[in-house]
Amino acid sequence: MASRSASRDPGRTNRTTTGEDDASLLSNALTAVSNTNISSFSRKVSSTAGSLIGPFSDPGSHYHNAMSEVSKDLKRPSIQKRVFSFSKSSPSEIVRSKLSATEISHRALTYLPDDLLKDIPENDASYSLFQGFKASVDTGPSKKHREGKNLLEESAGGPNTVTRLTKERDRTNEELDLLGVRKSIASGEIREIDRKIAQLTAIRGVVLERLAKLEQEETQLEHDLLELDNKIEDIQYDMVEEGSPIENEDAEAGFMSESIYSKLPSPKGRKRQKRKAMPILHEHMSPGSEIKEMQCHADLITALDFDFPFGKLVTAALDDTVRVWDLNSGRSLGQLEGHHASVKCLQVEDNYVATGSTDATIRFWDLSRTDGPSLPGSNSVTHKRGPQSNQEEDFEDDMSAISSQPRSAAGTQDCHLLTLDSHIGEVTALYFQNGTLVSGSADKTLRQWDLSTGRCVQTLDILWTASSTAASEDSGWSFASLGRSNSRSNLPEANADFVGALQCFDAALACGTADGLVRLWDLRSGQVHRSLVGHTGPVTALQFDDTYLVTGSMDRSIRIWDLRTGSISDAFAYEHPITSMQFDASRIVSAAGENYAKIYDRVEGRHWNCGAGAEGGKEDRLSTPAIVERVRAKEGYLVEGRRDGVVGIWTC
Template structure:
């Protein structure tokens, strides 16, 4: 019967894809029914289903707990996928997450120049293939080789097997080294990419810094304008009060002022118009001194060109500036003295008054001192200039041209006539020949002349307080040579060159370099030479000292560094051409040595390098003129050339 039923069921379900056995289903149903009846049937034997009752009792107790109820409720909301995943161990989940890669990712694998896989790289960097692992393995291999040589015959099969095994090991190590080389090369390429990205980011930040300094210059312009307007308003109030009789001077005081007007002991600054007084004509002079210090040049590579200026039509004879992006004063053989604003690259005006060309000058804050071939020294107050380059640009709504590190037009706008008329302070006349060197600090100024004298000036009194005869000092040194106090100075000065080539003063200490190659240290309190430094064989053209060292440049094509504590030469540098100018800051010594570049010596790195237009002249097809004058402050360098060009560089 069962066979007939099975036969009929087979025919009925012949079109189905799966066949279910009726006999199997019946057997399964009987087992389930028997088990349920046995478990839940009437209690005939207390011991037969007591375990079921106890189990259900425990389940009832557990289901009454709130914690279990909450967990069952959350499980009811859990998807089947999450339920299956929760039954996997943590390590298995991590393995599946790392091992599984979708088809989309496999189709979008980027091209890679590296010919080795990540696993091969890991295998090559395994400790067995590091330097320590290789050293240990080689020591063990040498020990085993010595043992095997005593045991195994060279021609035996065992020896061949050992050699083949050793060869395979070495070949594997050789392959791992190739992989490690490739990994190192890839790291270098990655670093190059990062460096390029950082360079791009650096350029962006530099542009941001330039914008900040531009905005800072504009704010300074507005602040100075408000200060001047405030001072004008205060002066108007003071004049109104004076008219009202509140500040009328007495007749006795007027007579006293007239009596004292002719005395030289009166301060020179009291004789001159006050810097706060309003000029007779024109607008009130502006204070050009900057309140902030630009730092943009510090973040550029040394040797970067900031700008070039067509300053003069003839060779630069002297120049100086007060601060980076500050005020520059230049003079040339065309008998002109020009004042420049380095922040915008514009000429502020001309200093007029000398009757011949200026051979030496110095700028300190807003004060400029110039020494001329007409044997006079003039002092100028640059803060009285009546020209504002930044204001002119702002009025033209062309602020982009005001940025530092941008060159002006090929045909710069000339400053208005008379813009520096109010700048002249006083004229010092005492020398009998042209002024060849000068230096001032505070109220003390010293000047050297072709009349072979050095004059000591008191700027507060406005007069010469001491004259030092260099020839007399040289003669005294020659006479006293036998006493061992000074070195002999028998060499003759070089003709047709400045007798006093360089000066520097600090309090009562004066250093002087002359055409006989001598460097003399004077004591201004006694007017005597304290020490003479012998070493140069040509005229001294430049010198500068600090608290320990004195650096001198000469036409003998050398720069020498002296130790002021011992008076001996601590270092010297030779050049191919005569040194016409030299200056140093905290790190670098720059010099003009008759070439189209400035010679730079880095004291921290102990290396020399060239900076200037001549470095890239051949590539650009230019032929720059040789450098005559050079100045540096805080890594900001200005150089003047024979053709009248002025270059500004980071150094």
């Protein structure tokens, strides 16, 4: 045996050096199979005949000698191997393996190539497969064990106790070993499952990439479709216009309001495109993973909103600009120009944007009038994923590119629909829905606007209404609370907006103010019908649905009110003042002066952090991320704006 393995060894090294040669040789060997087969067959007959003739000779060694003689003639290792394998088989096997179809297919299925056979690592498993087999087939040891116990008790005083007990001990030992094997089987299975999970996770990543790519293409097609639609519409419009050009001009000059009216948001309005496909990519990513990071502005983000995941994002910053972004590509779509001062609040609904500015005006925009993405080359930085070392410089280029190129600005210059300018103080909060817009201002009034006419239809003076309703209903505490909150100097409310947040639904309006009160108004009567007392600092964020109203305040707390009873149903506090908050059925997302967004999982009742500064985040960041100032979240898609003008997009 040793001699054979020694004679094989040089052959093996030879094979590894002439690996490619070997492949061609193998095919040669295959064509020569029939020949070698027959020759080996004849050789075997002679050798077995020899073993018959030679009396008392060991058939194995005789056989081996015969074969080693043959192997001397065959220098090439693979041929050597072939001949060996055929000469080792019996004639009936050779006949069967060449003639039976099931046999041939079986052989093809179970054939193990040589390189697999060569690669056999040391076995370091604690149990063998056969032990495992015995352990799993041999069931019911516990029963035996129990029987044994009974036996042990019964025979305590008997004469054969010692032998019986020794037997019992041996059996118990065996069972113990068996249990050990079973235990290692179980732990081995767990390890195996872990490995499979890891494999599946890797595959999942690949598929996710594919999904991302598909969605990119989808968006591109969607955009192309829109462009085609617009072109068709324009051509049709031109054809109609050619018939009566003068009349049309008259109309535009004479009845401005009518032309505005025609631009108005109506459900059937032109260009209100329905997306055919909704992006779902973020739903498949694990919560808290980063989708994108964009340097949107050079200054603190004061407001942001987006229409839907991977849709359009509108950001406003202290640098007095309002920019529109394509969330899918990360490209800038242009600026919304017109405000003379920075925008403090904005809302995006479908294609319409309302912006409220410190210049006391509210502007209303239609984003469907953009020309789509601006020049792709002009801002190639922002759609790259992850942090970049030269982002700042590129960003400067990017900004100059946007401002210097009239074409990119032209993309959004037609967007402006309305300007609402009755407020005499900066607009700090606004909300619009179904053609009605409500705004809150530093002049301590709320105004209700009709978007179809652009007129203010109602003005609600908060202090006056508060004092009158307080006098009639609430015995004066709400006025007192104003004084109370002003007297507290330790809270950072000197710079807080008087109307921190508001939201309306039909005739119901809720607003949160700097006195820490949340007032619920009835827009039909113009009266406050309920005040929610609890916050000890200015209310900065507010949102309600059909059951709950959630507020965030400078007093660091988030309170969840039950609208049916008017009482607090839940409340929790973070370490810093809440600057922004949004909730849906499953989570409350808020910005609380950290460099990550705080998320409260309403289903599990769990708090967690999502964002650049959260633990477990990327370690390779060049600098610590800035504090998150504003957050928005829809369907698990979170957008946060930071103090340094960076906008991060995450899944949550």
